[in-house]
Amino acid sequence: xxxxxxxxxxxxxxxxxxxxxxxxxxxxxxxxxxxxxxxxxxxxxxxxxxxxxxxxxxxxxxxxxxxxxxxxxxxxxxxxxxxxxxxxxxxxxxxxxxxxxxxxxxxxxxxxxxxxxxxxxxxxxxxxxxxxxxxxxxxxxxxxxxxxxxxxxxxxxxxxxxxxxxxxxxxxxxxxxxxxxxxxxxxxxxxxxxxxxxxxxxxxxxxxxxxxxxxxxxxxxxxxxxxxxxxxxxxxxxxxxxxxxxxxxxxxxxxxxxxxxxxxxxxxxxxxxxxxxxxxxxxxxxxxxxxxxxxxxxxxxxxxxxxxxxxxxxxxxxxxxxxxxxxxxxxxxxxxxxxxxxxxxxxxxxxxxxxxxxxxxxxxxxxxxxxxxxxxxxxxxxxxxxxxxxxxxxxxxxxxxxxxxxxxxxxxxxxxxxxxxxxxxxxxxxxxxxxxxxxxxxxxxxxxxxxxxxxxxxxxxxxxxxxxxxxxxxxxxxxxxxxxxxxxxxxxxxxxxxxxxxxxxxxxxxxxxxxxxxxxxxxxxxxxxxxxxxxxxxxxxxxxxxxxxxxxxxxxxxxxxxxxxxx
Amino acid sequence: xxxxxxxxxxxxxxxxxxxxxxxxxxxxxxxxxxxxxxxxxxxxxxxxxxxxxxxxxxxxxxxxxxxxxxxxxxxxxxxxxxxxxxxxxxxxxxxxxxxxxxxxxxxxxxxxxxxxxxxxxxxxxxxxxxxxxxxxxxxxxxxxxxxxxxxxxxxxxxxxxxxxxxxxxxxxxxxxxxxxxxxxxxxxxxxxxxxxxxxxxxxxxxxxxxxxxxxxxxxxxxxxxxxxxxxxxxxxxxxxxxxxxxxxxxxxxxxxxxxxxxxxxxxxxxxxxxxxxxxxxxxxxxxxxxxxxxxxxxxxxxxxxxxxxxxxxxxxxxxxxxxxxxxxxxxxxxxxxxxxxxxxx
Numbered sequence: 001x002x003x004x005x006x007x008x009x010x011x012x013x014x015x016x017x018x019x020x021x022x023x024x025x026x027x028x029x030x031x032x033x034x035x036x037x038x039x040x041x042x043x044x045x046x047x048x049x050x051x052x053x054x055x056x057x058x059x060x061x062x063x064x065x066x067x068x069x070x071x072x073x074x075x076x077x078x079x080x081x082x083x084x085x086x087x088x089x090x091x092x093x094x095x096x097x098x099x100x101x102x103x104x105x106x107x108x109x110x111x112x113x114x115x116x117x118x119x120x121x122x123x124x125x126x127x128x129x130x131x132x133x134x135x136x137x138x139x140x141x142x143x144x145x146x147x148x149x150x151x152x153x154x155x156x157x158x159x160x161x162x163x164x165x166x167x168x169x170x171x172x173x174x175x176x177x178x179x180x181x182x183x184x185x186x187x188x189x190x191x192x193x194x195x196x197x198x199x200x201x202x203x204x205x206x207x208x209x210x211x212x213x214x215x216x217x218x219x220x221x222x223x224x225x226x227x228x229x230x231x232x233x234x235x236x237x238x239x240x241x242x243x244x245x246x247x248x249x250x251x252x253x254x255x256x257x258x259x260x261x262x263x264x265x266x267x268x269x270x271x272x273x274x275x276x277x278x279x280x281x282x283x284x285x286x287x288x289x290x291x292x293x294x295x296x297x298x299x300x301x302x303x304x305x306x307x308x309x310x311x312x313x314x315x316x317x318x319x320x321x322x323x324x325x326x327x328x329x330x331x332x333x334x335x336x337x338x339x340x341x342x343x344x345x346x347x348x349x350x351x352x353x354x355x356x357x358x359x360x361x362x363x364x365x366x367x368x369x370x371x372x373x374x375x376x377x378x379x380x381x382x383x384x385x386x387x388x389x390x391x392x393x394x395x396x397x398x399x400x401x402x403x404x405x406x407x408x409x410x411x412x413x414x415x416x417x418x419x420x421x422x423x424x425x426x427x428x429x430x431x432x433x434x435x436x437x438x439x440x441x442x443x444x445x446x447x448x449x450x451x452x453x454x455x456x457x458x459x460x461x462x463x464x465x466x467x468x469x470x471x472x473x474x475x476x477x478x479x480x481x482x483x484x485x486x487x488x489x490x491x492x493x494x495x496x497x498x499x500x501x502x503x504x505x506x507x508x509x510x511x512x513x514x515x516x517x518x519x520x521x522x523x524x525x526x527x528x529x530x531x532x533x534x535x536x537x538x539x540x541x542x543x544x545x546x547x548x549x550x551x552x553x554x555x556x557x558x559x560x561x562x563x564x565x566x567x
Numbered sequence: 568x569x570x571x572x573x574x575x576x577x578x579x580x581x582x583x584x585x586x587x588x589x590x591x592x593x594x595x596x597x598x599x600x601x602x603x604x605x606x607x608x609x610x611x612x613x614x615x616x617x618x619x620x621x622x623x624x625x626x627x628x629x630x631x632x633x634x635x636x637x638x639x640x641x642x643x644x645x646x647x648x649x650x651x652x653x654x655x656x657x658x659x660x661x662x663x664x665x666x667x668x669x670x671x672x673x674x675x676x677x678x679x680x681x682x683x684x685x686x687x688x689x690x691x692x693x694x695x696x697x698x699x700x701x702x703x704x705x706x707x708x709x710x711x712x713x714x715x716x717x718x719x720x721x722x723x724x725x726x727x728x729x730x731x732x733x734x735x736x737x738x739x740x741x742x743x744x745x746x747x748x749x750x751x752x753x754x755x756x757x758x759x760x761x762x763x764x765x766x767x768x769x770x771x772x773x774x775x776x777x778x779x780x781x782x783x784x785x786x787x788x789x790x791x792x793x794x795x796x797x798x799x800x801x802x803x804x805x806x807x808x809x810x811x812x813x814x815x816x817x818x819x820x821x822x823x824x825x826x827x828x829x830x831x832x833x834x835x836x837x838x839x840x841x842x843x844x845x846x847x848x849x850x851x852x853x854x855x856x857x858x859x860x861x862x863x864x865x866x867x868x869x870x871x872x873x874x875x876x877x878x879x880x881x882x883x884x885x886x887x888x889x890x891x892x893x894x895x896x897x898x899x900x901x902x903x904x905x906x907x908x909x910x911x912x
Contacts, residue, residue, distance in 0.1 A: 091856075249696065505859075
């Protein structure tokens with residue numbers, strides 16, 4: 001788990017980046033990896049790699065990056081965890097490969113040597129890496145299927161720079177910090193900047209589940225999408241249902257076990273919700289865990305979480321967060337927030353608590369709602385698409401603030417999804433960003449085309465469509481990205497057993513049957529199982545005195561605060 | 568000691584459950600009255616300790632008469648060989664579960680059982696998972712008669728018939744059932760295109776899913792590299808295994824996966840599934856490679872790796888499933904079940 005960077009001056013006419021830039025980019029990511037760091041620049045100066053490392057598997061110096069293979073032909077910088085690395089390593093060793101460390105990083109090198117880009121289908125975990133192949137003078141770059149680990153790129157037509165953070169790329173002093181109107185519009189419409197845009201014009205997100213090579217003179221080539229959530233659901237649509245109950249638990253159990261692979265102690269974010277409680281229950285069977293819960297003067301789930309943690313025999317920390325601490329931390333929150341987002345403060349504080357307890361790794365229940373259809377959108381979106389008139393009347397009767405928008409957003413799953421998740425509407429943007437920036441931003445963003453593109457191939461079922469949209473948009477651009485920056489700011493690695501490409505593939509046929517969530521909660525005590533659903537949120541509205549003023553909701557005024565920190 | 572064993576089929580039956588029942592009768596070695604629901608084939612090799620009531624399979628009346636007679640004989644122990652027969656089982660039966668039938672929530676009066684024998688830990692866990700059954704459970708995996716298999720040269724007439732001279736052959740044995748589709752045929756077909764041209768795939772077995780699989784092979788452009796044997800003669804089975812280079816079955820619905828034992832007994836390297844009972848037949852990866860049936864990449868890599876090793880041997884660990892061990896376990900279960908402590912629940 002680390003921060004990584006790489007550059008390749010692929011066009012012979014382009015000037016190579018200076019060492020100072022590489023060092024500055026790497027230094028910006030020290031909180032992501034406080035344990036060690038390293039940079040390497042090729043003798044001809046055309047290729048550079050940099051890394052900051054948070055040591056979790058193989059704590060010895062053998063795990064230092066950039067890492068070379070035994071033959072000295074391949075080098076890699078890698079951010080993430082490969083949970084099935086031991087199996088992969090055994091398979092490579094049977095084929096004659098030799099290893100000099102016990103890291104998952106080295107497994108990637110040997111796997112690339114054996115399978116080339118096909119290696120990606122074998123990786124169970126979260127990852128972003130850049131691998132330099134001296135034999136072909138090509139750089140191989142890839143990001144995990146869900147986009148749990150971030151990776152950004154700036155390509156000026158001669159040099160490609162890559163890093164784990166947008167702000168790290170800017171820290172090198174060469175990449176421009178000009179605002180991208182599409183990124184700005186995307187933020188206000190969604191609450192987070194949608195991939196592949198970023199808030200900076202010259203920086204792009206490398207999309208989740210994709211890979212490419214960088215080649216001399218040609219730049220990015222052989223771009224490939226090797227995993228598509230939509231496709232997983234499409235394939236599952238005609239499969240036979242296995243029974244739900246025990247099968248689902250077995251598969252989740254397996255995923256949790258994989259996510260416990262670690263050479264350091266593991267913690268868990270425990271709210272009193274079903275997802276995190278069920279994870280705690282499963283994980284407690286396999287290892288000693290330390291659970292963490294946030295508590296506020298304004299509201300608290302801590303007593304329930306504490307009780308459950310005690311029943312499971314886990315060490316427990318309840319961390320009280322005061323309004324004063326929030327206001328004191330706010331400048332640092334904005335400093336580490338990589339791109340504008342309306343969320344992430346919760347992860348900031350829980351990660352802070354984990355760090356204070358000396359724990360480096362924590363499980364999170366994020367992704368349960370996307371997997372099991374826990375959001376209201378799973379009911380609402382199909383209704384809006386198929387029965388727009390009824391939905392419109394019903395919303396008006398309840399005086400829902402978005403009721404008036406239903407007729408214009410009812411046509412497709414993409415539009416209906418935006419109606420469900422949107423923060424501001426396109427016609428409101430000129431007031432915030434100004435006429436021209438709003439128009440330009442909306443045009444470049446092509447929001448609805450982009451949302452509809454997520455549904456290609458068509459997942460075929462209503463559940464599959466909504467689950468795909470939630471996972472590829474809200475979870476990827478908001479939840480996972482926020483989990484990354486807010487935890488890494490405290491040098492804590494968040495692991496997400498419910499966000500797992502392998503788990504999704506195994507469960508998809510069952511999920512389409514639609515009763516996974518009840519399975520997850522079925523073994524919890526009634527005081528957790530039968531509670532109404534609450535979010536994992538912080539009482540920001542009380543802290544910032546954010547009041548709805550009639551034209552704007554609380555979240556919307558928080559969004560304006562955040563925006564000021566970036567503009 | 569008198570035992571009544573209610574079975575779906577045993578002698579004159581095909582498939583894994585019938586085989587298990589025959590093995591079990593032979594293993595316990597004490598007198599047992601076996602009452603079958605169906606008898607399809609020729610009844611052969613009934614051992615001397617077994618009274619096989621074949622006429623019970625003739626019609627429902629005959630079946631009920633056989634049951635009534637068994638009841639009157641006041642047997643010491645009733646063993647119920649299939650969950651579907653539980654409603655007619657009497658006298659606090661000992662239930663045997665095999666796989667899929669016990670995985671799903673269903674009506675079953677498990678409370679009346681004195682114990683449950685399962686062919687795999689997975690099936691037991693799934694049964695306990697949905698039913699909350701708290702009585703005693705015993706795992707009794709299938710046995711393989713090593714002496715009936717063994718490594719043999721490829722039979723020339725089969726090489727000729729299937730045109731596999733100079734080819735490397737992947738093999739799956741199983742029924743092509745359109746209602747089930749859990750053997751993993753689809754998965755193997757889908758990775759074939761990514762394997763070298765000299766690798767061919769043999770699907771050995773008959774069933775109603777054949778037209779679909781054949782069309783799928785054609786759509787994938789690999790029809791010339793896929794062999795469907797259709798129903799084959801049971802006696803050719805060891806030779807079919809010996810024709811192959813790798814046994815691969817990335818299945819999702821096997822209670823145990825007896826075919827893996829047969830393949831290994833012929834010295835074939837095997838690739839099985841992490842997601843069902845095949846995992847136990849492969850002793851959690853000790854006897855063969857395990858893959859996630861949903862991962863084409865993992866399946867392909869496992870096939871490539873296994874083909875590259877190209878070795879043939881009967882793994883020493885296969886001894887775990889020898890008939891002698893099976894017999895020991897069977898008798899131990901009977902001893903425990905009949906002990907006074909077990910009967911006073």
